[in-house]
Amino acid sequence: MKRIYFDHAATTPTDKTIANTMLEYMTTKFGNPSSVHSFGREVRKEVSEARENIAALINANANEIFFTSGGSESDNFALKGIAFANKNKGNHIITTQIEHHAILHTCQWLEKQGFEVTYLPVDEDGMISLDELKAAITDKTILISIMFANNEVGTIEPIKEIGAIAKEHGIYFHTDAVQAVANVEIDVQDMNIDLLSLSGHKFYGPKGIGAIYIRRGVKIQAVQLGGAQERNMRAGTENVPAIVGLGMSAVIAKRDFVEKNAHLVALRDKLIKGIQEQIPDIKLNGHPTKRLPGNVNFSFRYIEGESLLLSLDMKGIAASSGSACTSGSLDPSHVLLAMGLIHEIAHGSLRISLGRDNTEEDIAYTLEVLPQIIARLRSMSPLCAENSLGVTAKECKTCYKK
């Protein structure tokens, strides 16, 4: 059976050219960039080049790019590094309710260390309000951290406007751009971004590598201590093969930007339109236009997400869901709940995240299979027969999830 990969927001396949090149940096060009000898020198040059390529993708300077193990580490570094370096100025951080857990859980940890965090709400499209952001700012605010684009529903936040507000108030602005890099134009100068997190495996680079952009002059302290690597900002021998791979993925992302994203938008809009035309009782989650090129997210009433994923998987289609069963917790996606979806609708969500290798045929096949699966699951659902969600008001006596 043909398999269709629709989960690019989770991870992308590493580009074959990149993977082949990386092998060389494990076997023949295996030197440690800190070494004085020729083995060290030959890779030191490559690490610098990768840094320049990452910087070019977001219009930063190479000396503002620091390599990390990925998005989560970059997020931790940004929040903890800024918080502790600026605690004499203030202890207040502003973020949103729909951030990735790498931000949310770090913020919760910082609260335990005495910092105060405001979690901005979002509207039904997953968009923050600039007025609410302005109102949340106090003279103790040291950092605003708002994601560039949401990983579940694809909504792109008003980053340039947020950057302007942060600058006006003299507050650092960090953005988790893990989903946005390579998919949305990013210019850290124009958008007044002070710190930015990115991750290699979300745009055809390898796993286990990412970077943080830190604008020159930003007061931040290192989180991981040890050797003098990354100009004393992030200790640990450089992951040279992955750094080289990340640099290459940045070059490819820049080179193919227009063509790849036009391809994704065309497939995305075709899939959204097809689902809307063929399946009743659905809700498109996320902003209708300000959304990532590859993101499709729907809630299908009366059915549960894991059943839907299993059914799709049996037909060779790999996607994801915000249902509790797939979120690894007892509650469905915090993003969908923050957008005002009731639990039962959030349980029935499906995220399809498209990638560059997806085709028109993949979309056509999905539009053939998905309506059948939805119809089958709905025919088994007691909610559907009553054609109402009124039953949900009843207290749950037997369910152990309390």
Place this chain on the structure above:
Amino acid sequence: MSTNEYTEKVMDHFSNPRNVGEIADANGVGEVGNAKCGDIMKIYLKVEDNVIKDVKFKTFGCGAAIATSSMVTELVMGKSLDEALEITNQAVAEALGGLPPVKMHCSNLAADAMHEAIKDYMSKQNK
């Protein structure tokens, strides 16, 4: 949690569920769960002479919820009410070759729904 923890038997009952639907003249109906939690199981019984002549289910929920519902209908079909009341959630899970630990408490309620349906039948008989 991940799908590959489901046994072949679970996947079989999920993809080819037995006894799906409603019984128009059911004389016992039981429902457990809540849509907010992500699982609702509804069992319909047709009881004659204290024997379950027919049983059907409708379920909103994950793969385990659907598979356990299907399995419980298979286990009680043709059984006496006393026999059916002895079937536990644990027995349903065992009949499926086990369930992932995370599913044991949230999606393994099919026997409860069946017991509720029997209670409903009994309460109607006592009237």
